[in-house]
Amino acid sequence: MDAAFTAEQEEIRRTLREILGKRCGPDEVKAAVRTAAGHDRELWQQLAQRLGLPGLAVAEEYGGVGCTPADLALACEEAGRVLLPSPLFATAGLCVPLITALGTGAQRSELLPPLAAGGLTAALAVPGPVLATALALTGDNTAGEWAGGGRAGGVQARADADGGGWRLYGEAAQVLDGHSASVLLVAAHTGGFARARTLLFLVREDAPGLVRARQAVLDETRPQAAIQLRDVPAQLLGGGEAEADVVRALAATGRTAAAVLAAEAVGAAGQALARTVEYVRRREQFGRAIGSFQAVKHRLADLYVQVQAARSAAYYAAWDPAQGGLALAQALEALRVTAGEAIQLHGGIGFTWEHDAHLYFKRAAADELLFGPVHRLRAHAAHRAGLFTPSAEPEKEKVAV
Numbered sequence: 505m506d507a508a509f510t511a512e513q514e515e516i517r518r519t520l521r522e523i524l525g526k527r528c529g530p531d532e533v534k535a536a537v538r539t540a541a542g543h544d545r546e547l548w549q550q551l552a553q554r555l556g557l558p559g560l561a562v563a564e565e566y567g568g569v570g571c572t573p574a575d576l577a578l579a580c581e582e583a584g585r586v587l588l589p590s591p592l593f594a595t596a597g598l599c600v601p602l603i604t605a606l607g608t609g610a611q612r613s614e615l616l617p618p619l620a621a622g623g624l625t626a627a628l629a630v631p632g633p634v635l636a637t638a639l640a641l642t643g644d645n646t647a648g649e650w651a652g653g654g655r656a657g658g659v660q661a662r663a664d665a666d667g668g669g670w671r672l673y674g675e676a677a678q679v680l681d682g683h684s685a686s687v688l689l690v691a692a693h694t695g696g697f698a699r700a701r702t703l704l705f706l707v708r709e710d711a712p713g714l715v716r717a718r719q720a721v722l723d724e725t726r727p728q729a730a731i732q733l734r735d736v737p738a739q740l741l742g743g744g745e746a747e748a749d750v751v752r753a754l755a756a757t758g759r760t761a762a763a764v765l766a767a768e769a770v771g772a773a774g775q776a777l778a779r780t781v782e783y784v785r786r787r788e789q790f791g792r793a794i795g796s797f798q799a800v801k802h803r804l805a806d807l808y809v810q811v812q813a814a815r816s817a818a819y820y821a822a823w824d825p826a827q828g829g830l831a832l833a834q835a836l837e838a839l840r841v842t843a844g845e846a847i848q849l850h851g852g853i854g855f856t857w858e859h860d861a862h863l864y865f866k867r868a869a870a871d872e873l874l875f876g877p878v879h880r881l882r883a884h885a886a887h888r889a890g891l892f893t894p895s896a897e898p899e900k901e902k903v904a905v
Contacts, residue, residue: 829888840872
């Protein structure tokens, strides 16, 4: 395999870094997340029109770029460097693959072109704090408990009496970019307890009975919303009702999403480290730069090795998304450790909540809550690899007495 990036991919990286470097300083990021949309709409349109960023994961026949997961991961690594608040991950990383895999021809033709152009955004709504389980990152998603299990709670779906549509009831508390998405992709149970199955439904932003409220969260750069569905009309995604297809599509989407998130976390960790190195070169103590002290050099060297190892794992997962869970665990751990050390090495000013280093620390903590924790990511990957399967003990030799 050739792990080197192509000239086109390097051009995407260079152009994106140039644009984001001008528009996404820490002050601009803080201002963008405090708008009603939670991101800079003008910048989002510029990224869509100039680079086709939301269309990277959309096939060319639907107006997208038709790139590989590696291209999307590369773009998200650059977005992670500046902690870009945008609907890129929710739209291109989660919803586009599900619509492509499960949608009917009419649904794909209706939704994918405007999603690729940036005119529409989408969000995946699953009930409760179980997004990682729904995507089969930290556990098996074939059991229906994560979506409500057919009992009270979660989101329930009921077919209209005339068979012309569906109605949804329930709520989802942690929907990434759910407050501003044009289309919601809602995981719901139908069939009652005895014949419960999990299906995906399309809900428009102006649907009657839909209530959305942006939540106060630790990481403002990754907005979340609480979604309430009160007898909301919805359209079934796809033409069939095979639950196995839905859970398989969610698991496949989870593998690619993990690779993309790993690249994003690596970008954030690399930038946090670079900013810390720059600071210790300038900050003086006892008449010399603190970066010249041996202990500081050792700590920075350890961080560099950890970030580079996580970057290698993320790039490999972009080529082989089946390794996405392990790469995500490596990247989230690298980001958490690097962000924590950044606060330590910035000294007293680094401990103030308003310092820019806390943007990276909050992203590390919030992402691990949403998609981890790290030990569960690794445990599930080990389980899937069969590492916990007991091997047959060799038969003991019979000894004649």
